[in-house]
Amino acid sequence: MVAVESGLFFEINDHAYTALKRLEQELGTGDRHATVAAWNSIPSGLRDELRQLCTTRILADPSGLSADFRKAYMKMMLGHRIRSIHLMVTQTCNLACRYCYGVDNRFSDSGLKMSEKTAEESVDFLIDASGRRKRLRVFFFGGEPLLNFEVITHVVDYARRKTQPLGKEIFFSISTNGSLLTEKREAYLLDNDFAMLISVDGPKRHHDRMRPLKSGGGSFDLVARNARRIVRRARWEGQVKLRCTLNHEFHSGREARRSLSELGTDEIGVGSAIEPASHGTEYDLTRDDLTELIREGDEEFLEVAETLLGGRMPRYSQFLRAFTVVHKPSRSKIGCGVCRNDLTADVDGNLYPCHRYVGMDQYVIGNITDGVDQNRVRSYYEDLLEIHDSVCSRCWARYMCGGHCPWLRARTDGSHRRPRGWECSTTKGYLEKYIGLYTLLSRERPEFLAKLVGDPLVEQSRSWLQKEKAASSHTETEDD
Secondary structure, three states, rough: OOOOOOEOOOOOOHHHHHHHHHHHHHHHOOOOOHHHHHHOOOOOHHHHHHHHHHHHOOOOOOOOOHHHHHHHHHHHHHHOOOOOEEEEEEEEEEOOOOOOOHHHHOOEEEEOOOOOHHHHHHHHHHHOOOOOOEEEEEEEEEOHHHHHHHHHHHHHHHHHHHHHHOOOOOEEEEOOOOOOHHHHHHHHHHOOOEEEEEEEEOHHHHHHHHOOOOOOOHHHHHHHHHHHHHHHOOOOOOEEEEEEEEEEOOOOOHHHHHHHHHOOOOEEEEEEOOOOOOOOOOOOOOOOHHHHHHHHHHHHHHHHHHHHOOOOOOHHHHHHHHHHHOOOOOOOOOOOEEEEOEEEEOOOOOOOOHHHHHHHHOOOOEOOOOOOOOHHHHHHHHHHHHHHHHOOOOOOOOOOOOOOOOOOHOOOOEEEEOHHHHHHHHHHHOOOHHHHHHHHHHHHHHHHHHHHOOOOOHHHHHHHHHHHHHHHHHHHHHOO
């Protein structure tokens, strides 16, 4: 059993499960008499334990946000200080990727580049808006950011000059298609400790079809050569990561990872082209594609489970992310840091909740000169929180899921659609598997699990449970 509000797990027997399941179902109907009958059918001892858990708030009513709580929560969200900014240093690209969302957002072919002045003002905005935060990050994004390499180098020098006297550290990341990574640029990025993400869409035949050069021909040979070289020269583990986007024509995560690992690293992420609410393309994954992807994921999960239960790390770190979510749910009503931990500045200095909204005028929330328009941010949050209150607030997975990506649900009129039923069931099925594996590891390999989630309290909790069980067993023996 998962106590959603506290994030704790409980092991219960079949009788308790049946009783609680009936109570949950009756609560969902809104029938007070049926709910009371279901409660009364629970054995008195279990009822007493449940009352105690509710009194201590380990179990809590999963109702929607009250007016007072919503007001306080909104105040907290609006007062949040950002720690990073995405700079769209270009809104143009040298590739013609078939599934690119930037095409529909009308910026990938604009030819626009951010000026040094706008870039400097964006850094100033980040520093001012970060408050007392000491560790900041600039993400260079596009389009293809390396088409404006001169501004990237200018920003690095400027940001360090501005943050050092304030006692703040500044870090840099870049997302690139990898085709423009000359040895000189590569050396600069490595020397300045950039974290890098390079897009490579699986095997050559598929990459060349999905990510052709605008000038004609495939880009795989060029990107693969550059990726191999920079992976080999990386200064620290995980500095260079590769990412594949699965789509309707190619949606095997297993084959994608196998192909990308041939470039010299297992630091690989696999994403998906899923139809957003604002538009869609013929390359978005279909329901049948997702069914195949889930089936393949189930097979890979069994392999990962066997590996972890054997006390070994899986080859690809992406499989471990679910453990962090299960171990320590975010407890946020909005899963990611959109609009509060990170903002995005386009080439003109307009601010958006995240980089994917760029080009969607209804989601501009301010600019780097005047700052954030709190009324627009409030409207953005209120729309998402209304969905959480009406749809997500009674879901057991709400803090592990976060309501799915807001951009995927963003309509062109500035509102967001609700999560679709199949999206929710897919997410909960995925989480259920990892909760089960987490529980097994907590019993069988607590020290190993503690290393996975970076929390020594896991092992301490396991030791405490063993002592409690031993004491309980000793008491029962004496009573007999």
